Amino acid sequence: MEYLKGSIFDSDSMQTKVKTNRMTGKERFLGHILGPGLVYVYYCVVLGLRELFYMDIIRINEIYGNVSTYLVLTTVTTLVGIGTGFFINHMTEKTVCRAGRFRPYILMGIWIMAFSGFFMFWSPFQKGSTAFLVWLYIFNIIYNCVGVQLYALRDNMVSVTSRNILERNNVTTLRSAISVMIAGVVVSLGIVGTIYPMILQKDVSGASWYITVGITAVFAMIFSVVEYFWTRERVTEENQKVLASQKGDATVHVPLLQQLKNVLTDKYFALALVVSIGFVFYDCLQGGNARVNMITYILGGNEENGLQFLYLMVSMQPMAIGAVVVPILAKKFSARSILMVSSVVTVVGVVIALVNPYSFVVAVAGGFVFAAGIFAVTNMSRVFMQQASDNIEYKYGYRPEGTLAVGIITTVYTAVLSPLNAIYETGLSAFGYKAPEVVDGVTTIFKQNEAVDRWILFAYYGAYAIFAVLVFIVCIFFDAEKKMPEIHEKLRERARQAAEDRGEVYLSPRE
Secondary structure, three states, rough: OOOOOHHHHHHHOOOOOOOOOOHHHHHHHHHHHHHHHHHHHHHHHHHHHHHHHHHHHOOHHOOOOOHHHHHHHHHHHHHHHHHHHHHHHHHHEEEOOOOOOHHHHHHHHHHHHHHHHHHHHHOOOOOHHHHHHHHHHHHHHHHHHHHHHHHHHHHHHHHHHHOOOOOOOHHHHHHHHHHHHHHEEEEEHHHHHHHHOHHHHEEEEHHHHHHHHHHHHHHHHHHHHHHHHHOOHHHHHHHHHHHHHOOOOOOOOOOOHHHHHHHOOHHHHHHHHHHHHHHHHHHHHHHHHHHHHHHHHHHHOOOOOHHHHHHHHHHOHHHHHHHHHHHHHHHOOOOHHHHHHHHHHHHHHHHHHHOOOOOHHHHHHHHHHHHHHHHHHHHHHHHHHHHHHHHHHHHHHHHHHOHHHHHHHHHHHHHOOOOOHHHHHHHHHOOOOOOOOEEEEEEEOOOOOOHHHHHHHHHHHHHHHHHHHHHHHHHHHHOOOHHHHHHHHHHHHHHHHHHOOOOOOOOOOOO
16 A cells, blocks of 8 residues: 555645755755744744643642642553554555655644644643543644654654765754754743743643644644745655666565564664664653753742743853854764764763752853753764664665654654653652642742752753763764765665666766
8 A cells, every 4th residue: 555645745736846956055944944943943832831831730640639640641642652653654664655755744743733732731621620631631642642753754854855965964953953942042041931930830820821832833834834845855756766666666565574673683773773762761851841940949040030041041052052063063073073072071061060950150050061062962863863774775775764663663662761751740749849839920939859859950960961971882883974975876876777777867966
């Protein structure tokens, strides 16, 4: 069965506006900066506010009288996501479409996220009722198990955008840079650092939360269209033509067990997989509000002293600098060397911050240092999987992105680690966390006990340090970058032969 063949995404009106074989500045700006950047605003807003909303506004564990209510919600959502994850990767493996294997699904995923994400916050039912909890389950499942999983296919976009490793590294750092700037400036400073303590934290009705999520959802839908029309899956187009020439059609026909053997026995894929698993662990352990909690309860930040804004502005500034500098460095130095240096810098910064974690000055100094390293560690590390995918294609003739085997592997480790997000919140409740209270418009922020403080420090700083050490170790063994020229030349030769078999003239990205 071939998915999307003959669908609206096969029509002329739904094809990419990008016609060049090499990437252009317009494609970079519209397809890889503006479009995905403003979609990412919405994703980060939901990610940054959902747990705060559930814990401090809904008080989900309190109103249902169980410290595990949010954990159970997250676990059930994760289990459902295993099934949807398998099916989504089955679809992408068997997708043959002029628009590509990923772009149509990413567009659909963003629109599903926009609607379901809003309804994760707004509900017509009374808080504490069974209907209210069922509503939360339904839209958390739709958002996370369908919308987010389709949106997550965007991670494959850079890998299939170009064969040119310099173009690909450049786009990787560009997309990562805009993500960091969006998450840091718009979300961390604008939403979490300013709007949250001034407006959202005081709004027990939830109205301002709905408005914030709703507005950003509309922007996500609009700019998802910009991203869709100004990106192109050049590698997918080429690989599907090679498959069609060699196998008779453009789908992957490798049996599942053989697929699993191919990827799990490949040195580079296995190392890239370790990094991918580490990133999910890092992301989930911090949860959506570990940084907010650290500034609020460890450093004593509140609306009056403005420490939320000051910490984010000063200590996170190197991330914005890294967004400009790293793409330049990527042209001169190997990704491997950049990652090793950045990992060391990250760990040094964490050590500085933990010398006296309750000191605002020390925390800012440490944050300034580890922020200088964490940008490359969390974003440039994606080149591991890109190079591993090239190696798999070189050895076995098909791209592993979007195949059922990779989908199963990704879904399993994501499912296992995703509850860590809720475990952070569960840990807060278990250690005696006291949520802020709003009485007559006055917000009271309680001092937490030592156990809660230690948990917050571990989740916030520990996540950075553990992931940085992991990336450094992987770099020692990951030497695929020096083999890429030979691999890409062989892949170009296959594409050239396939073009000749079809009676066409092949033009490589270099030409």
